[in-house]
Amino acid sequence: MDKLKVVKFGGSSLADERGFRRAAEIVLSDEGRRFVVVSALGVGHNAKTKITDDLITAYGELSGGESKTLDKVLMRFAFLARELGVAFADELIKTRKEILKHRRDKAFIISRGEYLTAKLMAKFLGFEFLDAKDFISVRNGELQVKKTRENFLSLDKNARYVIGGFYGSYDVFKKCKCGATLRKTQKISLLSRGGGDITGAIASISLRASVYENYTDVYGVQNSDPRKRPDAQTYASLSRAELFKILESGAQVIHIDCLKILAESGIKLVIDNTFDPHKKNTEVLF
Ligand code: ASP
Numbered sequence: 001m002d003k004l005k006v007v008k009f010g011g012s013s014l015a016d017e018r019g020f021r022r023a024a025e026i027v028l029s030d031e032g033r034r035f036v037v038v039s040a041l042g043v044g045h046n047a048k049t050k051i052t053d054d055l056i057t058a059y060g061e062l063s064g065g066e067s068k069t070l071d072k073v074l075m076r077f078a079f080l081a082r083e084l085g086v087a088f089a090d091e092l093i094k095t096r097k098e099i100l101k102h103r104r105d106k107a108f109i110i111s112r113g114e115y116l117t118a119k120l121m122a123k124f125l126g127f128e129f130l131d132a133k134d135f136i137s138v139r140n141g142e143l144q145v146k147k148t149r150e151n152f153l154s155l156d157k158n159a160r161y162v163i164g165g166f167y168g169s170y171d172v173f174k175k176c177k178c179g180a181t182l183r184k185t186q187k188i189s190l191l192s193r194g195g196g197d198i199t200g201a202i203a204s205i206s207l208r209a210s211v212y213e214n215y216t217d218v219y220g221v222q223n224s225d226p227r228k229r230p231d232a233q234t235y236a237s238l239s240r241a242e243l244f245k246i247l248e249s250g251a252q253v254i255h256i257d258c259l260k261i262l263a264e265s266g267i268k269l270v271i272d273n274t275f276d277p278h279k280k281n282t283e284v285l286f
Contacts, residue, residue, distance in 0.1 A: 001158055002032035003210040006164065008010050009036070010186050011052070012217040014117060015044020017083040020269035022274050024125055026215065028249035033213070035203055036162045039196035040113025047076060051113035052193075059110065062103040070099060086123045087221040091116070107167070107188045114164030114196065122162035132159050136168030136199055138189040143168070144196060145261070152206035163203065165196025180279075197255035205265050212267050214254055214276040220282030221246060221253050243284050262286040 009023045027033045040051040054073045061067035069249065074092050081088030095112055102108040122129035135151045137144035148168070155161070169186035176183050191198050197214060204212040221243065222232035238246070240259060247256040254271060262269060265286045272281035 002030065003224050004034055004157055004207055005030065005032045005211045005213055006035045006037065006207065006209045007033045007213045008196060008201055008215065009038050009274060010196065010214075010216045011039040011042025011050055012044075013042070013215050014038060014121075015042045015047055018082060019044065019274060020084055020121065020124060022277075023121070023215065023262070026274065026277055027125060032210075034158070034160045035207060035209070036121065036125070036127065036160075037196060037200040037203060038114065038162065040117050040119045041076065041080070041167050051076065051117070052110060055110045055113050056106075058099075059103075059106050062100070062109070070096070073113070077120065081120055084120070084124050086120060088120060088123070091119055094206075105188070107190045110190060111164070111167035111188050113144065114166045118162050118164035125160070125161045125162060127160040130155075130163040132167050132199065132213070133169035133186050136202065137170065138168030138191060139170040141189060141192060143191060143202060143257075143261075144170075145202065148202050149206045152203070155207070157195045157207060161250040163199065165199035166191050166221060167195075192255070192257075194255045197258050198261065201258040201261040204267050205261060209267060211270060211271045212262065213272060215272050215277070216253060217274060217281040218253070219273045219276070220271040221251065225251075226230075235282050236280075237283045237285075240284060240286060 007027055013019050015025060015199050027036055042050050053072055054069050058067040058070040061069055070228055074096055099109055099112060137147035167186050167188055167190050172185050172187045173182040175184055200212055200214060218226050221233045221235050224232045227231040242258055263286060267286050269279055269284040
């Protein structure tokens, strides 16, 4: 069996049908790519906003009644699922109901972007879907590393999974109506923005992956912002300290918290371009 690789796709890679198909091609071209992490759909040709930002708007609208933005979010998923040939209507109806039921729970509502993107990707790839609430332990926005690592022990390293990034859960104990017994429920908590990268990093160390591939829509880490400077050059390899410096100076290519999680793990981080993979990328050995 090939060594396990954790593969993460950012929202900018997964904005539309083209991004989904490219991501799937990358995953399926290597048997080692068995654990896939996705962010919520991002900005693309046909979408000017990120699903995460739309869900933040929807949460605000729902406190006053109906939300047009929620309908827009669900329509975007419905349209994409149809283009991909995935049956998704039941999932969207169920999620709509749950969002209305949890209309005061901001983290729950926002997390549905990653949840639905992962469900759709799992169906498209034919992989098993994992709900991040059952594996990623997060309390007050803080990743609980030890508990999360324990949660991963139940997974079969030879199976192929898709999980949504950016959210997890913590246990809450509620008294039942009779007041006598305590019932355990899980409350959703979000990581900081861009936190899908953190999910990929914790999955990589928990599963003892050999490689953590983080796919964006640019050529790895570059010496200037490729959106402003088309002549930007990609660093083929960086040390952990060099990457830290670049991220600290404001580059948004990967979440800075990943560095701490991956430290001393022996994992190779590869930051690559979904739309032109394995050509110009950046490797960082931890
Ligand atoms: N969807 C979240 C965000 O927009 C998390 C992520 O993209 O990783 O920040």
